[in-house]
Amino acid sequence: MQRYLIYRVGQSFIALIGVSMLVFFLTRLSGNVLDLMLPIEATPEDFERVEKAWGLDKPIVVQYGLYMKNVLQGDWGESWKWGSGALEIVLEKFPATVQLAAFTLAISTVMGLTIGIIVATKKDTPFDWGGKIVALLGQSLPSFWLGIVLMWVFAVLLGWLPTSGRGGITHMIMPAVTLGWFNVAALMRLTRSAMLEVLDSEYVKLARIKGLPEWKVIWKHCLRNAAIAPLTYFGLVAGFLLTGSVVTETVFAWPGTGLLAVEAVQARDYQVVQAVVLFMASIFIASNLVVDILYAYLDPRIRYN
Secondary structure, three states, X not given: OHHHHHHHHHHHHHHHHHHHHHHHHHHHHHOOOHHHHOXXXXXXXXXXXXXXXXXXXXXXXXXXXXXXXXHHOOOOOEOOOOOOEHHHHHHHHHHHHHHHHHHHHHHHHHHHHHHHHHHHHOOOOHHHHHHHHHHHHHHHOOHHHHHHHHHHHHHHHOOOOOOOOOOOHHHHHHHHHHHHHHXXXXXXXXXXXXXXXXXXXXXXXXXXXXXXXXXXXXXHHHHHHHOHHHHHHHHHHHHHXXXXXXXXXXXXXXXXXXXXXXXXXXXXXXXXXXXHHHHHHHHHHHHHHHHHHHHHHHOOOOOOO
């Protein structure tokens, strides 16, 4: 296990280096930030002076090396738009994303697992067909379209929910449904497939022959052994939600890291864009690493040397 952990941590570090290179070089393709920051009447001497002050006059490879050196020292750069540290801005917006992600994750996990178990135990019944319809709609409806429709119906027509912004539970309902609808459908399908495979196994038949209550067979024996595939997806979902959904946060003006990323890209604020992407990538990679470790504890047959 220890050797495996070292190997996976090394892979994670290499992945982060690759992400940092991609975001650093790709952000420079969006144009020169000085065109937005300096006034129209700025002279070439003004451009040259600011470029030198910000280190933009150096070759891009040298700029990347200096950037990574500063990141390793805890300096993620200073925002050109907001005028403060890039990492501080990301950390300031992150609690809003955590709030929405936790609410969405709780709803989608409960609904996805529950519906998946029910449709698996009621195979080829109206419950099963209803679950298939939910899965089809959940994985085919675009999130931005669903968010706008929910806003139009429940906020504009009915006036039950606020249209945007951060607040209590009422502010989170529509963004959480929009963000979690796809996850409910995917988690339900994975749970259903895994449960159907487990329900056919010999140890389940033996448990029923012994006279164990059906609820105990389903929730204790079947679900635990069928949880490997949903757990894999759960790790991906957790990483995705915690890194923020750009589309959902933009539609509902939810002040999280996703909306911050959009605003930073529009302002060509390289430092904030790089900080957001690296921060998101770190969380996503860490969540998948945790899931890999949990495999060994969930299924005794899985061991890493």
